[in-house]
Amino acid sequence: DFHYYEGNSQASGQNPYFATSAFGPPYSTSGFVDPLFKEQWYLTGGSKDGFDMNVLSAWKRGFTGKGVVVSILDDGIQTNHPDLILNYDPRASTDINDNDSDPTPQDNGDNKHGTRCAGEVAATAGNNICGVGVAYNASIGGVRMLDGTVNDAVEAKALGLNPDHVDIYSASWGPEDDGKTVDGPGPLARRAFIYGVTNGRRGLGSIFIWASGNGGRHVDSCNCDGYTNSIFTLSISSATQGGYKPWYLEECASTLATTYSSGTPTLDKSVATVDMDGRLRPDHICTVEHTGTSASAPLAAGIAALALEANPNLTWRDLQHLVVMTSRPDPLVKEEGWYVNGVQRKFSHKFGYGLMDAGKMVDLAVDWGGVPPQHICKSREIREDREIPGAHLGKVKVFMDVDGCAGTNSEIRYLEHVQCKISLRFFPRGNLRILLTSPMGTTSVLLFERPRDVSSSNFDDWPFLSVHFWGEQAHGRWTLEIINSGSRRINQPGILKKWQLILYGTDLNPQRLRSRSLSNPTFQPSSSQFREAQSQGSPRFVPQDYLYPGASESLSQVQKPQMVRSQCQIEYWISDLAICVNDCPDGYFADVDKKECFSCPQRCKSCYNSTSCTACDHNLVLFGTKCLASCPAGHYEADSSCEKCPVKSCAACAGPMGNECVQCLKGTYLENGKCSPKCGTGRRQSSSGSCIACPVGCKSCDENVCTSCIENFTPSSDSSSCEQSNTVCPLGLFLDIETGQCQACQAENCQRCEGAGQCLQCAHGFYVYLGTCLDQCSGGSYLTSNRKECLDCPKLCTKCKSAEICEECRTDGMLQEGKCLPHCSEGYYNDVGTCSRCSQSCKTCIGPG
């Protein structure tokens, strides 16, 4: 814990930094202004890999949370904390425990939670106290509700506090995370959620941000917490400074995204924020040790506040879409468990769609046109007792064909949340793993095993929520699998009693920008909300046609000079921010003679001068002195810079070695990572510019028709393939030349082989793969068109239909038009692991439009 604040004199305004605190960004790391800012590694590129949540980018665009109201639902808030007092909002505060309006925590040494969370959101910037809130100009309040008996009415009161005034509610609590509880909001709290999203924020919907869980040591699943498992909450998980899963993380299918938090006490830093200066430690008003999943939700609330300032017309559902679209898996891909859904978005049961990115959130928010109305499509309820086997790894698999309510007013073509409401009996309940697979083939784990859940045997209409199908189609076959995969012995089988799908989504494409659609350039939104927005003034940083109310006012306040240059003594002056700093921050370069920091070119993180970048913003790469969305042809990406491929004939390569080509220039063909004008024996040139294997036994081929055969093979009767020459050995045996005797092929289900373990032809229903016979091609391989063998997918590809059509790429590959490339080609941009086309005639872009 830290004590930087020297007494009341600063609070009375004598400290010049305090006087400018409402506006001045906290860029100085001198220790004099916002002394804990330098400890806020999650804001300043201080993760172990240099990532952060890109908050500075949002601040630089002028968004600091001004005009947005956040309330922390917890054990209260210290209303007179010097780093909160300027932003404290009594209308976003109340004391439910004592039934009065003062949310000051009871000072027993334990009630500092809410105050700490509040500091993460809105600690004031530019003073000499603690660190800086993510939304340091937002209004902040707190509800005292956890310091007493909690019941349904208490929760409903908290969730429904002043909903036309409070924009965002942040909660870092929930049912016990003991690995055996299944509990959620009661009828009143649920009604409060519904009231909030339908009526709060004058009809735009309250934003409920929830810490996704804290049951790591108890192997809990946040799908069993009805608050994070709710469609009304944005469920937020945590990542360590190293980009890994912290010990307290609970995995589940309802987690939407992640913010940095803390890791092991000694190896990873925690979160720096304000602290409650209780009577036991009156001088300790700051801390660098805020930890746990509770540190994550307020950071997410702060980022949401920046997005709401950028576009005050966002609805509660818009915000969820923005989080899905802008969260980044790449800082967290070192941790295993990432999958790609049917619309090519990476998701994880640990981190949802990835680390929240404030810069991208506000960028997209200003352009966001608003999602179409929510449709809810309920499937029929299947009431048919099905046995859940008691044997270890026994499972029941059931299907449901749904049409997404096609042809009705509830039609869903683009999914958002999916709930699978299940009633079953199985003892112990914690043995179960439940999987739901969508028509597009995405499998989401609705429930992981909970070894401590041995006290109950039922799920009664529990609506397991998954956000992993976001953007996918609804119609088709859904598959539910319930597996007895726990380690405890079972005495008798269980019963799946009934299940039902409740699908949420839209009939129209939800990705709409103001004045255009991401995917349909002819789309014109026509809501009254949008028309109203267009009639307002023009803010900076935002193109003329993306107008919205309020932004011009808030930006003009941010830009209003708070200091004059003559006040700047030994430091550098930043004229566009009107502040003094010791060192030029990211995005600026120093002119030593003029003692001034000047802006780098757009998208530069650092630069030599106004034209030459030395490092780029996240997701961009440095090519020479320019920042591009991807490396140009003939280059590969290394440490966010572009390097030349070592071989001239490479159009794209994965690295500096001569055999790391992944795409060749025209006239050459890719074989084993190299480009050559002709393919080797047994391989043919494909239209995609690579060499692929001929069918088994072929020496050469034209498409899949053999044109010559290898030794011991002869052309078939129709001359289209090569068959093993007749030998004296029957099926399943081969002639051992040394002994002259027939020996077993050894590979199971093998009919013909050229040696032990070298199968060439398998029995019907089996396919040759690396000399063995498989009943199906495993991930990373595909079935050839003659349906006889499995071949490996191309390099960087983990799932493919053929050598030419890749469906999923490795984490270091980007899917572009059915190929996996190390980076997107010219004319494409990185759309979360997938390369999407830039707008027509655009050569390089970083996003649609």
Next chain:
Amino acid sequence: SDTNSLYSNHFAVHVPSGAARAADIAQEYGFINMGQIGSLANYYLFEHPKVRKRSISSSDEHHTLLQDEPDVHWFEQQVERKRTKR
């Protein structure tokens, strides 16, 4: 009644006919009307001074009273919920 539950002397009550009728009902049956529950219109919190603040049994007597009152469309005796900080 759930043996693991701890019941309080608070009752959430839905009275669609409004605040005046809710006040009458509270007075008629000896409750103290604590007011509307948050932003939920026509949902009120009643407290009964003669019901134990914490009990492992629900109060059947007051359940019957509220159940028989035609202007009460729904009610719920409040049960303690274990909620932990994360």
